[in-house]
Amino acid sequence: TRDKMPPVEGDVLVHASASKEGEIIKPSELSEQLIRAWPMGKDKEGNNLIRKGDPNNVLAVFRYPKGQIVAPTNLEATIDGEIVAYSDICTHAGCSVSDDDQQEGQMKCPCHSGQYDPKRGCIVVGGPPPRPLAQLPIKMDGDKLVVAGFFLENPYPFTEAEWEARKE
Ligand code: FES
Secondary structure, three states, rough: HHHHOOOOOOEEEEEEOOOHOOOOHHHHHHHOOOOOEEEEOOOOOOEEEOOOHHHHOEEEEEEOOOOOOOOOOHHOOOOOEEEEEOOOEEEEEEEEOOOOOOOOOOOOOOOOOOOOEEOOEEEEEEEOOOOOOOEEEEEOOOEEEEOOOOOOOOOOOOHHHHHHHHHH
């Protein structure tokens, strides 16, 4: 069903935190402090539909001053090299990486202390995760952040076969 689909091109990013859930994320709200987001698409009738039927759809969004986001981040999939989005699902055992205790500028998984660097493509900088978090291409549409394509790498929890099928 559509609420379980992974992010689809054109989806709008909305807040996933309990206090603001469903509100459209404004670029001015973003900073080096991780913001959790859901992709919001449309149902068959054209009404807004938050894709939270699958907890693996939660995303992490950051904004850094220009020049701080560097390779291996795909800069073309960011907004002006300043705003970047990733899957929030840890590549180690599938926990949601962000929690409400996240320190500014940090991305540390609460389950086994896996750490990622969002300025460098969410490469693993500590703990057991086997690979980076998948980057999700985004762009601006007016003052909304929208999904610009599918994940650039295989996000947890697709199997390799599911991932290959999705790319076709
Ligand atoms: Fe994230 Fe283990 S699930 S470090």
